[in-house]
Amino acid sequence: MWHVRAEIAPAILLVVDFGGWYRLDSKSWNGSSLDMIRHTQVSLLKDVIVPYTHLLPRLQLSEKKRNTLLYFKGAKHRHRGGIVRENLWDLLVNEPGVIMEEGFPNATGREQSIRGMRTSEFCLHPAGDTPTSCRLFDAIQSLCIPVIVSDNIELPFEGMMDYTEFSVFVAGDDALKPTWLMDHLRSISEKQKEELRRNMAKIQLIYQYENSHPGGIGPISPNGAVNHIWKKIHQKLPVIKEAIVREKRKPPGVSIPLRCHCT
Known part of the structure; x- marks a missing residue:
């Protein structure tokens, strides 16, 4: 994935967290900062944090004592x-x-x-x-x-x-x-x-990503992870559009740090 990072950077990325993105690419690192994922390529402004898939089953609320x-x-x-x-x-x-x-x-x-x-x-x-x-x-x-x-x-x-x-x-x-x-x-x-x-x-x-239907075939839950991801993407769009407009209207020759790698 590292070799295509520049190509995918403008997209809205769905990532579980940013922990692995800010490290150097150990396979190609030669001391150049170009080998580091820049903060504009993954950004809380444009990207969406998604939950890991849980491995344990859901427990219903009860008054059972926890020792x-x-x-x-x-x-x-x-x-x-x-x-x-x-x-x-x-x-x-x-x-x-x-x-x-x-x-x-x-x-x-x-x-x-x-x-x-x-x-x-x-x-x-x-x-x-x-x-x-x-x-x-x-x-x-x-x-x-x-x-x-x-x-x-x-x-x-x-x-x-x-x-x-x-x-x-x-x-x-x-x-x-x-x-x-x-x-x-x-x-x-x-x-x-x-x-x-x-x-x-x-x-x-x-x-929860699953929809509780046999084989996963059927409508997704309106309250589940998938719909919340789409809602979060929808929330990001106005901010991304604003960042693009800000980048396009700067005067020629003026260098202003990018807010995100958006196009």
């Missing part, structure tokens, strides 16, 4: 962006009320992940190789309140929903202070947690 405070399943070590995760792991692994498991919710770890997320109040979501992952959307389907440890993260459908209504956001520096994160989570009342889960239950369908 674990905080749950995380994933890799401790990541290739990029994993320093906070590694330090958090060391900080939390022996904490009472916390379960930190190595692995992924694939064929061998799926039941373990379902059990862990469905019996935990909060699910930890630190950035790793990319800012987001299917873990966040598995937590939403499991009604496990996401604890998002990231100072800069792009999330799907922002502006169409408010993530603070069902998630907890934590700065990386705060999360790495001894006892700070656990004290913060324990300070959240039962009433607040119930409200966060109720709000989460209202938006679970927004992250």
